[in-house]
Amino acid sequence: MRAGGHETQGDDAVTTSSRPRRVDGYAPIADYGVIGDTRTVALVARDGSLDWLCLPNVDDASVFAALLDRVRGGRFLVGPTAAAYITRRYVADSTILATRFATEDGVFEVTDFMPIDAGGADAPFAPARRVIRAVEALEGAPGVVVDYAPRPEYGAVVPKLRRLGGRAWVMADGRDFLLLQSDIDLTQTSRGTLCGEARLQAGERRVLSLSHTRNGIGIVPAGGESYLRERDDTLRFWQKYRATIHYDGPFAAAVVRSMVTLRLLTFSLSGAVVAAPTCSLPEAVGGTRNWDYRYCWLRDAAFVLHSFLTMGLEEEGAGFFRWLTHATQLTAPRLQTLYTVFGRTDVREREIRSLEGYRRSSPVNLGNGAESQLQLDAYGAILTSALIYADHGERLGRSEQGRLRGFADVVRSQWTLPDNGLWEMRGGRKHNTYSKVMCWAALDAVVKLCERGALSADPAPYVSERDAIRTAVMSQGWNAKRGAFTGAFGHDFLDASVLLMPRLGIIAADDPRMVATFTVIDEELGHGAQLRRYSKGVDGFQSTEGTFTACGFWAVDYLARRGDVEAAYRRMEALVSLTNDLLLLSEEIDPETGDFLGNFPQGFSHTGLVGAALALNQAVAGAGRAP
Amino acid sequence: MNVLATLGDHWFVVLVWGLVASAAMATLLEGVQLLGFSRMSLPFLFGAFLSQSRRKAIIIGYGLYLAGGWAFAFVYAILFESAHFAGWWFGPLVGMAHGLFLIAVFLPLLPFVHPRLATDYDGPDAISRLEPPGRFGLNYGRATPATTVLAQTLYGLIFGLGYQAATGGFAHV
Numbered sequence: 087m088r089a090g091g092h093e094t095q096g097d098d099a100v101t102t103s104s105r106p107r108r109v110d111g112y113a114p115i116a117d118y119g120v121i122g123d124t125r126t127v128a129l130v131a132r133d134g135s136l137d138w139l140c141l142p143n144v145d146d147a148s149v150f151a152a153l154l155d156r157v158r159g160g161r162f163l164v165g166p167t168a169a170a171y172i173t174r175r176y177v178a179d180s181t182i183l184a185t186r187f188a189t190e191d192g193v194f195e196v197t198d199f200m201p202i203d204a205g206g207a208d209a210p211f212a213p214a215r216r217v218i219r220a221v222e223a224l225e226g227a228p229g230v231v232v233d234y235a236p237r238p239e240y241g242a243v244v245p246k247l248r249r250l251g252g253r254a255w256v257m258a259d260g261r262d263f264l265l266l267q268s269d270i271d272l273t274q275t276s277r278g279t280l281c282g283e284a285r286l287q288a289g290e291r292r293v294l295s296l297s298h299t300r301n302g303i304g305i306v307p308a309g310g311e312s313y314l315r316e317r318d319d320t321l322r323f324w325q326k327y328r329a330t331i332h333y334d335g336p337f338a339a340a341v342v343r344s345m346v347t348l349r350l351l352t353f354s355l356s357g358a359v360v361a362a363p364t365c366s367l368p369e370a371v372g373g374t375r376n377w378d379y380r381y382c383w384l385r386d387a388a389f390v391l392h393s394f395l396t397m398g399l400e401e402e403g404a405g406f407f408r409w410l411t412h413a414t415q416l417t418a419p420r421l422q423t424l425y426t427v428f429g430r431t432d433v434r435e436r437e438i439r440s441l442e443g444y445r446r447s448s449p450v451n452l453g454n455g456a457e458s459q460l461q462l463d464a465y466g467a468i469l470t471s472a473l474i475y476a477d478h479g480e481r482l483g484r485s486e487q488g489r490l491r492g493f494a495d496v497v498r499s500q501w502t503l504p505d506n507g508l509w510e511m512r513g514g515r516k517h518n519t520y521s522k523v524m525c526w527a528a529l530d531a532v533v534k535l536c537e538r539g540a541l542s543a544d545p546a547p548y549v550s551e552r553d554a555i556r557t558a559v560m561s562q563g564w565n566a567k568r569g570a571f572t573g574a575f576g577h578d579f580l581d582a583s584v585l586l587m588p589r590l591g592i593i594a595a596d597d598p599r600m601v602a603t604f605t606v607i608d609e610e611l612g613h614g615a616q617l618r619r620y621s622k623g624v625d626g627f628q629s630t631e632g633t634f635t636a637c638g639f640w641a642v643d644y645l646a647r648r649g650d651v652e653a654a655y656r657r658m659e660a661l662v663s664l665t666n667d668l669l670l671l672s673e674e675i676d677p678e679t680g681d682f683l684g685n686f687p688q689g690f691s692h693t694g695l696v697g698a699a700l701a702l703n704q705a706v707a708g709a710g711r712a713p
Numbered sequence: 714m715n716v717l718a719t720l721g722d723h724w725f726v727v728l729v730w731g732l733v734a735s736a737a738m739a740t741l742l743e744g745v746q747l748l749g750f751s752r753m754s755l756p757f758l759f760g761a762f763l764s765q766s767r768r769k770a771i772i773i774g775y776g777l778y779l780a781g782g783w784a785f786a787f788v789y790a791i792l793f794e795s796a797h798f799a800g801w802w803f804g805p806l807v808g809m810a811h812g813l814f815l816i817a818v819f820l821p822l823l824p825f826v827h828p829r830l831a832t833d834y835d836g837p838d839a840i841s842r843l844e845p846p847g848r849f850g851l852n853y854g855r856a857t858p859a860t861t862v863l864a865q866t867l868y869g870l871i872f873g874l875g876y877q878a879a880t881g882g883f884a885h886v
Binding site: 209210211212250251256258259260261262263265299301302303304305306307308 | 746747749750751752753754757758761765766767770829831832840841842843844852853854855856857
């Protein structure tokens with residue numbers, strides 16, 4: 087099931103071995119590693135092909151998108167000229183990716199990273215965004231091949247490349263300046279494509295640097311060994327971040343990688359956390375469930391904030407909460423399902439016809455139609471986030487308090503309405519159980535905030551409405567025929583999100599109704615340790631999607647809260663073994679093959695892992711013994 | 714009357730309308746940049762003469778750009794006074810000639826005098842440099858020559874009209 091084996095190598099986090107494999111020209115999603123500078127992200131396949139990069143920001147148009155179209159999407163390959171045995175790892179808990187290729191002729195390593203400037207605005211001229219791919223021959227005389235084919239605007243443009251000086255090539259217009267500096271000689275084989283090969287001797291280094299500037303004069307970065315300083319600065323940034331993560335419980339390597347990934351998905355220019363850096367990776371190969379996840383979903387908010395603040399990452403948590411309250415100003419007191427990284431709401435869904443889709447899974451969608459949906463759980467996400475924020479000693483300002491009261495009043499007046507629910511189903515609206523539970527959690531958070539003096543308001547009306555919601559959930563959410571809390575009032579289908587009810591505090595984990603619900607969900611939605619998110623066919627799609635990664639971790643969370651430490655640990659162990667060799671997770675997993683499905687890497691999955699590990703750690707401490 | 718003596722009388726007009734014309738020109742050029750027609754920023758290029766910090770270069774550059782706008786306002790005023798003429802077409806004509814000089818002579822020669830500008834012949838270097846403008850500034854986008862000439866023409870138009878109106882025009886026109 088696994089893409090490769092986990093090993094530990096010195097200070098470096100994880101390494102693994104595997105031979106590359108592509109199906110119809112597409113690498114398995116689990117074969118990708120992710121690098122980034124917290125403003126944009128690139129996906130690099132195990133075979134050395136950089137197949138996804140949007141510039142300048144994560145939600146801008148792609149320059150390389152072979153991930154979604156192997157021919158037209160564009161790629162930047164730095165790989166071996168011959169068959170190779172490949173190992174890779176992240177360097178010391180950073181996002182610097184080192185891929186080692188062992189061929190018959192020799193061994194070389196490619197170090198991929200996006201520099202993080204240490205100096206800010208006062209630093210010397212530097213490109214706005216940069217990808218560095220440094221090649222170093224370690225043994226023998228390995229052959230290295232480079233194939234550089236940028237295809238801006240999601241593959242719609244085949245650019246004209248112009249030579250600049252000795253070994254630099256530029257693609258420029260009135261808006262963008264994209265510069266490739268290469269220590270390996272390249273020739274233009276066709277319009278917009280450069281190719282080259284080199285045979286290196288042990289100890290030799292070659293650097294390829296890609297620089298981008300938009301709406302300004304381009305920067306030509308220093309060449310030669312100057313990349314070493316940038317690598318060290320970048321490493322220092324990630325090591326400083328790593329040092330602030332306070333966690334010494336089980337599955338520490340996976341937890342740390344999840345936290346690093348969440349930081350990578352945190353857009354530094356605003357504090358927003360995107361759901362994933364990719365768009366339209368299919369939830370079922372060949373199917374149509376292909377969505378753009380390069381936005382910030384409010385539903386993720388409480389999970390993300392909980393992860394940051396519980397791990398001691400106060401700065402990131404505070405930044406994200408400030409973004410939440412700032413972004414939602416535009417629509418307050420109503421909340422939209424998702425916002426752009428800058429808090430905009432114009433994210434209408436549209437199809438990109440220039441790309442065929444991952445393994446011909448079309449359409450490729452940009453934007454997201456869920457923006458116009460009603461998701462009542464979003465209010466719970468914001469208000470429980472405020473509670474987490476305040477519980478960590480942060481103070482809510484007057485304007486923030488005013489907005490929170492506005493959200494709470496919307497919950498009071500609208501919780502009885504049907505909505506599209508957490509899973510954004512595009513059929514008719516329902517009285518989704520999880521949405522009602524989150525409305526309860528929203529008002530419960532408001533009451534607690536009032537009681538703790540963090541929010542100036544009279545809690546009485548919120549108390550009565552909160553209790554009314556709980557009564558509705560306990561009576562109408564419970565389905566006697568199924569012997570479980572079901573996905574929606576009056577419906578028989580199951581939904582794994584109700585496993586979060588104990589975590590939110592509306593019911594005890596060992597309540598017989600929760601115990602029965604878990605048993606039914608595990609039987610009907612379970613595949614080993616994994617869970618599907620809801621019963622088949624509920625969403626109206628014909629294709630069968632995979633198991634939903636976060637739901638498996640919610641099961642661990644539930645078991646840990648119930649005190650079943652052994653079962654929780656075993657389940658966690660099984661789920662962590664499903665991560666790829668770099669400990670990254672996608673949105674879904676094919677339960678039969680173990681292949682990753684959906685957008686990657688997925689923040690929601692990683693918050694699930696962190697939440698489950700924290701619950702497990704607490705349960706272990708409570709039980710007073712290791713499992 | 715002596716041209717310089719006249720300028721001495723009108724220095725305040727030159728400063729005010731030089732500032733207005735410079736602001737209009739900067740707004741047009743920034744707008745052109747934001748709309749993706751050209752990546753050229755003259756203030757940044759000027760500032761980069763003195764600093765390799767992006768922030769300082771932009772701040773210093775805008776100061777120099779404003780000072781340059783005033784200096785050229787005096788040059789334009791001398792031209793107007795010498796010709797005893799300003800008006801709606803002479804100012805733009807002078808501005809257009811100024812713009813053509815910028816794109817045909819100034820920008821292509823700039824890499825040879827600018828300490829932080831690369832040339833098309835450079836190889837790898839130990840310090841970061843700025844992308845060279847190329848012929849007519851075309852490296853910064855195809856619309857660069859047109860927008861530069863247009864901006865300078867706008868400068869000439871605004872300054873010419875303002876100067877004429879504020880000084881009461883030229884007696885024989």
